[in-house]
Amino acid sequence: MNIAVLSGKGGTGKTTVSTNLSIALNANYVDCDVEEPNGFLFLKPNIEDVKEVEEEYPVINKEKCVGCGMCVKACNFNALAKVKDNILVFDKLCHSCGACQYVCKFGAVEYAKRVIGKIECGTSYGLSVKQGILNIGEPMAVPVIKKLLNSIDRNELNVIDCPPGTSCNVVNTLKYSDFAVLVTEPSNFGLHDLKLAIELVKSFNIPFGVVINKDNGEDNIIKKYCRDNSIKILGTIPFNKKTAELYSRGEILYFDNQHKNIFDELVNNIREVLSWN
Amino acid sequence: MRVVISATGKDINDLMDVRFGRCRYFQIHDTEAGEFRVLENEGQKSGGGAGIAAAQQIIDEGVDVVITGSLGPNAFDLINKAGIKAYKCNEMRIKEVIDKFKNGELEEINMAGPAHHGM
Structure with a gap:
């Protein structure tokens, strides 16, 4: 109860x-x-x-990433941005939904954990x-x-x-x-x-x-x-x-x-x- | 040169919006051709990360310069990495903002302002 x-x-x-x-x-x-x-x-x-x-957040594997920006489009929380073919991660905005990893055709999105409390x-x-x-x-x-x-x-x-x-x-x-x-x-x-x-x-x-x-x-x-x-x-x-x-x-x-x-x-x-x- | 200004309206007589991430419109002015077009700011609709969404939108537009009141830490980081120059201006009519820019009277934004300034 x-x-x-x-x-x-x-x-x-x-x-x-x-x-x-x-x-x-x-x-x-x-x-x-x-x-x-x-x-x-x-x-x-x-x-x-x-x-x-701990909360999970995406880490971009730069060797696999081609800078297509699909992950940026998939993110509903503005936790990812693309500048000159580089993907930037704003980990505090990430809701750990996994959408970026799901849409990446190149296996370039990995997840790491960070302590939030x-x-x-x-x-x-x-x-x-x-x-x-x-x-x-x-x-x-x-x-x-x-x-x-x-x-x-x-x-x-x-x-x-x-x-x-x-x-x-x-x-x-x-x-x-x-x-x-x-x-x-x-x-x-x-x-x-x-x-x-x-x-x-x-x-x-x-x-x-x-x-x-x-x-x-x-x-x-x-x-x-x-x-x-x-x-x-x-x-x-x-x-x-x-x-x-x-x-x-x-x-x-x-x-x-x-x-x-x-x-x-x-x-x-x-x-x-x-x-x- | 393509200059984007955070704006409260769609006309050059409308006021500049000192907020970046939560402004209503972006006016993209071509200073050589004297033409401009207007975009609705994607950032104003977002629950969080408005500055990031707004910055992404204007980076994708391929502008050279942004004029606004201030840039939050995330937006500043993106605009900086994209090599776009940012200038600070107070609330005034867009046509006056452009005149000030052309006359070199605007101060460059060299550091991020406070986060969530426009709430």
Whole structure:
């Protein structure tokens, strides 16, 4: 069972919810926000294993290449260009699709591997925790996300900390998810991006619910939207200074007596929704 | 001499586009004959690598000179390797750009500008 925590808008509290939810649920934690993973700042695990993530890219064998440019025409990602019968490779744009190798009649396209990121595994509070890290300057996060999610056991309970937004990175994370927790805040931006996230999650036909962070306790635009659209609110995190202080010190909210019940209630509500589906 | 200019429109009274990879049109001017023709930039349609697609297109056209705002690292690399001279110009009407070029008033682009400048 993979529970994805996503948001649409960035900075609404995905990592706060997913780290605390992992501990409350006694579930594995998986940080798929590989461009800027930050769950380990709170979980502070001992890193026990590091695996490199490699991507394939074409290398032109100059002895075999006749400079016909078929590979350049076949590439959908502008990773190849032809200048004066020389083929130039822009490896960061390559999606490793193999089209250039397929169309080359002279066997001049070979593939090599380069490291684009890594996966770190460790233990924190007795839980198995993992994070993907995309190397600085690399434009494509999806290969790291896929390798990370292929390495986890779906028969176990896993909480997946998603990247923000509704990009390819989030879509590829949701492909592996059985339930979605959408974290938002009662602001216009929060609502706008929540709608996008809901639209995306609905396309996967998985059950989902909303968590409102920085909740002022009053009726607000998120509560109204959820009420009008029959969307389950799984929990709320109050807007107060104590929460912000614990967060900014990198502490786990669940270990604070005033905050523990917030996540216990979230766990109960998730279990309740999942028993219906 | 065949000069390509990144352009916002199809006419010589339209403005130059300071973006290279994401400009709408390329105007190819023949400075001796005083004629020009217009191409749609292949780069603007691409999800990524717009500068590469645009550079490939104008390399295939066999031009001598490119005039634009700046060239990103990938486009600069290709234009340089193709032996095409690149000149920098601000946003102004294409006919003024050509006059400035003919008068030798444009500065040559000798290094790449920032990547993803035109987004």
